Amino acid sequence: MTETILVRGATLADGTRTDILVRAGVIAELGKAIFASADRLIDADGLIALPGLVDLHTHLREPGFEQSETVLTGSRAAAIGGFTAVHAMANTSPVADTAGVVEQVQALGVAAGYVTVRPIGAVTVGLEGRQLAEIGAMANSRARVRVFSDDGKCVSDALLMRRALEYVTTFGGVVAQHAQEPRLTEGAQMNEGTLSGELGLAGWPAVAEESIIARDVLLAQHVGARLHICHLSTAGSVDVVRWAKARGIAVTAEVTPHHLLLTEQLASGYDSRYKVNPPLRRDEDVHAVRAGLADGTIDIVATDHAPHPVEAKDCEWEAAAFGMVGLESALSVVQASVVDTGLLDWSDVARVFSRAPAAIGRLDGYDRGIAVGSPAEFTLYDASASRVFDTSRLRGKGLNSPYLETTLPGRVVATIHDGYATVLDGELVEADAVARFAAAAGAREAGVRNG
Numbered sequence: 001m002t003e004t005i006l007v008r009g010a011t012l013a014d015g016t017r018t019d020i021l022v023r024a025g026v027i028a029e030l031g032k033a034i035f036a037s038a039d040r041l042i043d044a045d046g047l048i049a050l051p052g053l054v055d056l057h058t059h060l061r062e063p064g065f066e067q068s069e070t071v072l073t074g075s076r077a078a079a080i081g082g083f084t085a086v087h088a089m090a091n092t093s094p095v096a097d098t099a100g101v102v103e104q105v106q107a108l109g110v111a112a113g114y115v116t117v118r119p120i121g122a123v124t125v126g127l128e129g130r131q132l133a134e135i136g137a138m139a140n141s142r143a144r145v146r147v148f149s150d151d152g153k154c155v156s157d158a159l160l161m162r163r164a165l166e167y168v169t170t171f172g173g174v175v176a177q178h179a180q181e182p183r184l185t186e187g188a189q190m191n192e193g194t195l196s197g198e199l200g201l202a203g204w205p206a207v208a209e210e211s212i213i214a215r216d217v218l219l220a221q222h223v224g225a226r227l228h229i230c231h232l233s234t235a236g237s238v239d240v241v242r243w244a245k246a247r248g249i250a251v252t253a254e255v256t257p258h259h260l261l262l263t264e265q266l267a268s269g270y271d272s273r274y275k276v277n278p279p280l281r282r283d284e285d286v287h288a289v290r291a292g293l294a295d296g297t298i299d300i301v302a303t304d305h306a307p308h309p310v311e312a313k314d315c316e317w318e319a320a321a322f323g324m325v326g327l328e329s330a331l332s333v334v335q336a337s338v339v340d341t342g343l344l345d346w347s348d349v350a351r352v353f354s355r356a357p358a359a360i361g362r363l364d365g366y367d368r369g370i371a372v373g374s375p376a377e378f379t380l381y382d383a384s385a386s387r388v389f390d391t392s393r394l395r396g397k398g399l400n401s402p403y404l405e406t407t408l409p410g411r412v413v414a415t416i417h418d419g420y421a422t423v424l425d426g427e428l429v430e431a432d433a434v435a436r437f438a439a440a441a442g443a444r445e446a447g448v449r450n451g
């Protein structure tokens with residue numbers, strides 16, 4: 001079971017208008033008036049065709065926290081957001097610190113079929129920061145892990161960080177650091193500044209993030225390793241990364257949609273939907289991360305989709321869990337914060353949200369974007385739409401979105417993954433159909449490999 005899909009009149013990121021013919025999982029033809037018979041015809045008049053979005057930072061919560069999210073529900077949230085691949089963070093239970101767990105997560109992703117799920121391996125056993133995890137075994141497993149992170153926790157021990165950087169360099173991997181100096185952030189609740197004083201919430205100083213980034217770029221330089229910085233959030237962090245890149249240090253950095261749009265002011269109402277790690281920062285920081293993304297200092301946007309059950313958020317600020325969901329709203333928030341403000345164009349969005357994250361994660365098939373012969377991974381987006389974002393837009397289990405009841409631009413109309421549709425007319429394709437297409441695509445790919 002495979003689909004031949006003919007997309008009529010889409011607009012590519014560079015402004016070119018084209019039809020797109022998808023056959024046997026690849027983009028078979030591009031051109032003005034393609035003549036072909038197809039199982040499915042999609043009218044893309046007025047829609048932008050973007051290469052499939054790739055998230056380098058997603059919390060899928062399975063195994064262990066299935067009340068928050070599962071690989072299937074998180075994959076559905078990803079597809080409706082225009083994603084075709086996600087990297088699943090390791091802070092599950094058990095932690096993804098063995099070949100067995102990463103293979104399990106990958107297999108669940110294949111069975112769900114909505115997106116490619118690439119597991120991230122833990123840097124240290126149990127995320128405890130004491131002993132390196134079996135990084136080599138995860139890298140050599142069927143999941144072929146290339147990104148390692150203790151996200152949620154910082155690898156704060158400099159020697160362990162050095163060893164991890166040395167280790168991943170042997171197979172082209174990368175360490176993705178959650179930059180949070182633990183002693184400087186004990187009990188921290190929100191950005192440290194005048195407002196945290198007024199609200200009586202313990203402050204989380206910018207230097208807690210910046211000092212770890214400064215240390216780690218120097219370690220990466222010393223070792224000659226690749227380093228990735230998770231969810232960078234302050235103007236000072238942008239400065240440090242800019243300094244490091246100017247010296248040729250192999251560092252990449254990500255910013256989340258929420259740090260591109262929201263500020264610490266939102267904490268004033270003590271609404272825990274705005275409680276996140278790292279915290280929302282000042283206006284100046286938002287400007288700096290936008291500028292950093294525009295000038296290439298920050299390489300990518302990553303969602304840090306962090307679903308939590310209602311009980312974990314429906315409580316006092318100080319007791320609430322850190323984190324917000326982001327897959328379903330990410331592209332709209334990027335449009336609002338950096339496209340509609342004139343800082344990025346759609347080609348830049350294709351780079352920061354597809355090509356660059358795929359390159360950092362060593363995910364094949366995304367280097368040429370929407371091109372003849374490339375795997376059919378793309379999304380059709382209506383940038384002229386504008387809608388109130390409410391819970392009906394959410395497809396994962398988490399309702400902890402900071403955008404509920406706000407107006408956001410844009411709408412994902414269709415998502416094509418591995419040559420079949422996962423989203424059509426703005427709605428998810430039914431799970432059974434997607435799973436059948438995924439199984440057929442897997443068999444076809446195995447045939448290609450063996451034949």
Ligand SMILES: NC(=O)N[C@@H](CC(=O)O)C(=O)O
Pocket residue numbers: 059091151152153178275276277278304306307322323324
């Ligand atoms: N971002 C968050 O606030 N929370 C994340 C952890 C993390 O990304 O550090 C989570 O796992 O819930």
Ligand SMILES: [Zn+2]
Pocket residue numbers: 151152153178230231277278
């Ligand atoms: Zn983190």
Ligand SMILES: [Zn+2]
Pocket residue numbers: 057059089151152304306
């Ligand atoms: Zn995270």
